[in-house]
Amino acid sequence: MIGRLNHVAIAVPDLDAAVAQYRDTLGASVGAPQDEPDHGVTVVFIELPNTKIELLFPLGEDSPINGFLAKNPSGGIHHICYEVDDILTARDHLLTKGARILGTGEPKIGAHGKPVLFLHPKDFNGTLIELEQI
Numbered sequence: 001m002i003g004r005l006n007h008v009a010i011a012v013p014d015l016d017a018a019v020a021q022y023r024d025t026l027g028a029s030v031g032a033p034q035d036e037p038d039h040g041v042t043v044v045f046i047e048l049p050n051t052k053i054e055l056l057f058p059l060g061e062d063s064p065i066n067g068f069l070a071k072n073p074s075g076g077i078h079h080i081c082y083e084v085d086d087i088l089t090a091r092d093h094l095l096t097k098g099a100r101i102l103g104t105g106e107p108k109i110g111a112h113g114k115p116v117l118f119l120h121p122k123d124f125n126g127t128l129i130e131l132e133q134i
């Protein structure tokens, strides 16, 4: 059901410092910051030859990454995103397998303008999974 790895997201405590590090130290192709108020984050995408890195920084007091950064003040890998062809079929299959879909259970539009859903990390080996319909 899952396809390509779309991105690996890293929550960071200092977005400007992380951008400078990926651009100047690692020599990566770094995009512009994008506010995503529906998701409570500001994101910066880094294009790699085979996938993307999504730098995540909290946007607002209710950001879903505030708790993660409180527990991991230096930042850390926050989620991985797999592509799926049909997100509603994927969701319904996962529900039959007992997986928990986070939030309302309905897809939201993600940073690439495509529907996304999140799966509870406790159901997937301690890893928060995002599904993105391609």
Ligand SMILES: CC[C@@H](C(=O)O)C(=O)SCCNC(=O)CCNC(=O)[C@H](O)C(C)(C)COP(=O)(O)OP(=O)(O)OC[C@H]1O[C@@H](n2cnc3c(N)ncnc32)[C@H](O)[C@@H]1OP(=O)(O)O
Pocket (backbone or CB within 6 Å): 009, 036, 039, 041, 043, 054, 056, 064, 065, 066, 067, 068, 077, 078, 079, 081, 102, 103, 109, 110, 111, 112, 116, 118, 120, 121, 122, 126, 127, 128, 130
């Ligand atoms: C920009 C849009 C989009 C895109 O297009 O790419 C994005 O990527 S948006 C990214 C941010 N959005 C989300 O993360 C939405 C989904 N997340 C959530 O609903 C919550 O963050 C959460 C996963 C339910 C966690 O909520 P929180 O309140 O922070 O923590 P809890 O106390 O409820 O956590 C329970 C349990 O899970 C552990 N945990 C939390 N976050 C992670 C994580 N990222 N990876 C692994 N494990 C995680 C947490 O430590 C708790 O464990 P215990 O302490 O053992 O109970």
Ligand SMILES: [Co+2]
Pocket (backbone or CB within 6 Å): 007, 009, 054, 079, 081, 130
């Ligand atoms: Co993401």
